[in-house]
Amino acid sequence: MxxxxxxxxxxxxxxxxxxxSLALSSLLGRPLVVIFLRHLx
Amino acid sequence: MQRHYEDFRLRGAGALAVTxxxxxxxKVFLAESxxxxxxxxxxxxxxxxxxxxxxTSWWRLFSPGVLWRxxxxxxxxxxxxxxxxxxxxxxxxxxxxxxxxxxxxFAHPSREPTxxxxxxxxxxxxxxxxx
Numbered sequence: 001m002x003x004x005x006x007x008x009x010x011x012x013x014x015x016x017x018x019x020x021s022l023a024l025s026s027l028l029g030r031p032l033v034v035i036f037l038r039h040l041x
Numbered sequence: 042m043q044r045h046y047e048d049f050r051l052r053g054a055g056a057l058a059v060t061x062x063x064x065x066x067x068k069v070f071l072a073e074s075x076x077x078x079x080x081x082x083x084x085x086x087x088x089x090x091x092x093x094x095x096x097t098s099w100w101r102l103f104s105p106g107v108l109w110r111x112x113x114x115x116x117x118x119x120x121x122x123x124x125x126x127x128x129x130x131x132x133x134x135x136x137x138x139x140x141x142x143x144x145x146x147f148a149h150p151s152r153e154p155t156x157x158x159x160x161x162x163x164x165x166x167x168x169x170x171x172x
Contacts, residue, residue, distance in 0.1 A: 002093035002148075002150070003091070003092060003093060003145050003148060004145070005145055005146065005147075005148060006144055006145065006146075007144065007145050008142070008143050008144050008145075009091070009092075009137075009139055009143050009144070009145055010091055011143075012083075012087065012088045012091055014059060014081035014082065014083050014088060015064045015081055015082040015083070015084070016064065016079075016081055016082075017064050017067045017068035017071055017080070017081075017082070018064065018068065019064045019065075022079065022081050024057075024088075024143070025143060027055055027057055027079070028139065028141055028142065028143050029141050030053055030054060030055055030141050031049075031052075031053065031054035031055070031138060031139065031140055031141060031146070031167050031170035031171055032054060032055045032056070032057060032138070032139045032141075033049050033054055033055070033056045033057070033136070033137070033138050033163060033166075033167065034056075034057050034059065034092075034136070034137040034138070034139065035056065035057070035058045035059065035134070035136050035137075036058075036059045036088070036089060036092065036094055036134040036135045036136070036137075037058055037059065037060045037061075037134050038061075038130075038132055038133065038134045038151075038154060039060065039061065039062065039128045039130070039132070040060050040062045040066060040067065040070045040128075
């Protein structure tokens with residue numbers, strides 16, 4: 001699946017280092033640069 | 042990315058890094074490497090799939106062009122670390138910019154492991170996201 005430019009991104013749940021959840025939507029309200037790493041480092 | 046975070050922040054943008062690693066491994070990593078923005082784990086890679094990020098092939102991973110770019114990164118001081126057990130070496134990354142409402146403004150899914158957009162393109166997308 002590929003997101004189209006202009007489409008709203010689904011509200012994804014990610015995990016903080018301590019295991020707690022973080023909703024992507026909680027970081028919105030301003031532009032957000034999202035970098036997907038291939039691996040740690 | 043850490044070096045460029047200030048450029049994003051000064052333009053009113055936040056940043057988030059996502060890794061396919063386990064939270065436990067991420068915690069150990071962050072204890073050694075401070076990041077000025079949140080770094081989160083996506084061990085099921087659900088977010089990777091949602092953003093359309095696929096996997097490369099072994100052939101591409103070890104292609105001369107990719108090896109050459111890794112050598113250049115190492116020459117510039119980038120330290121490569123050994124993959125964590127269970128990490129998928131073929132997973133591809135990518136860079137995206139969302140506006141404040143969560144709409145996709147910029148998408149750069151990597152075509153091969155070292156394929157990343159330049160800072161200028163990301164900053165341009167941030168400006169566009171600000172409206």
